[in-house]
Amino acid sequence: MYPWLMPYWLRFQQVFASKRLPHAFLLVGPAGIGKSALAVQWASLFLCEQPQQNTPCGKCHACQLSGKQTHPDWHVYGADDAKSIGVDIIRQLSAQLMNSPQLGRGKVAVILQAERMTEAAENALLKTLEEPPGNSLLILQAESAMKLLPTIVSRCQVWTLQAEEQQALTWLQQQLPGREITPALLRLNQGAPLRTLEYLNEGGEQQRLAVINALDAYRQQPWTISSLTKCWVSAMPVTFEWLSRLLLDALKLQQGVVMQQLPFADHPALLSFLAQRPAERLLESLQQLLLLKQSLLDMPSAVPSILFADWLNQLLTKE
Ligand SMILES: [Zn+2]
Structure with missing residues (x-):
């Protein structure tokens, strides 16, 4: 178990021991916080035939199947990268939870990135949540509860995960x-x-530094525009993410957030320089960046280097 997840694991063990386990949980947190790792641990304990001090024994038949991710009563939905989770998938889930468990202990269903559920899927899930089948544990995972129907959220016990x-x-x-x-x-x-x-x-930091350093160099040496746009074009699509987050940091700096607390604190001169632009200009450039991203995705004929140069011109113009 990852160390920052321990408090959540201990809390779950207490709830499990109290025999008052809710039917449905919603685990909320950013990608990479460990929602799946926690759900795996919970499911293993829930299905274990002989838990030892509220920990899966690791030896029973159920634990062996859980370890191999082949437990017949434990299903994970939305494991592919599909854009949405449709109603047919939720119907499968409901049917699985309605059936008797094959190994007797109980049934677990996990929905990954549950915010991808379509409206019809959410409504179908709502029915299951309203009349939860016995001996079942449903775990929804999402980056934000805001993108789910409030009626779904209110029927789950919501745990927001953070890493100390x-x-x-x-x-x-x-x-x-x-x-x-x-x-x-x-x-x-x-x-x-x-x-x-x-x-x-996976080289994400090098990519971010390339995108941001190119802008920093251009700020000091305006004749480097062509190497700047070349760098930004080759780093697409992450260019858009880092540029928008840089502008957001500049806005935060304007609003009085301390430099050291900003993710881009490693570029103080560039941030201060950008924060001297009017806030409206920064906001406008942020919006333009989204449009730029969209148009580059939609129009293969667009010349990104020219569009980037125009965008930069608008951001940095002295007027
Ligand atoms: Zn076991």
Whole structure:
């Protein structure tokens, strides 16, 4: 169990021991916080035939199947990257929960990224939540509860997961010995340790630095515009994400947030420079960036380097 998830695991064990386990949970938190890891642990305990001190025994038939992810009473829905989760999938889920468990102990259903449910799917799930089948545990996972029907949220016990910063930093340092791990890296990744690890392992930080450093160089040497746009074009689509988050940080700086608390604190001169633009200009550029992203996706014939140069011109113009 990841160290920052321990408080949630201990709390679940207490609820489990009290024999008053709710039928449905909603785990909320950013991608990479460990929602799935926690759900796996919960499901294993729920299905274990002989839990030892509220911990899955690891030896029984159920635990062995759980360990191999082949337990017949434990189903995960939405495991593909499909844009939406349709009503047919939720009907399968409801049918699974209505049936008797094959191994006797109970049934577990997990919905990944539940915010992808269509309206029809949500309504179908609502029926299951209103009359929960016995001996079942339903775990919804989502990045935000706001994107789900309030009636669904109100029928789940909602747990919002966060990683304690120092704990997360220590863990990351253990995974990547010799690498400098700063709080800013964690903040750049929504405070999610697993996402931060992936970001560092897969070159995300180099990409971000390339996008931002190119802008910083251009600020000081305006003749570097062509190498700037070349860099931004080659880093698409993450260019859009980092530029918008940079502008958001500049806005926060304007509003009095301390530089050290901003994810882009590693570029103080650039941030201060951008924060000198009027707030309306920054907001407008943010909006333009979204439009730019959309038009580049929709129109393969568009020349991104020219569009980026225009965008930058608007952002930095002195008027
Ligand atoms: Zn067991």
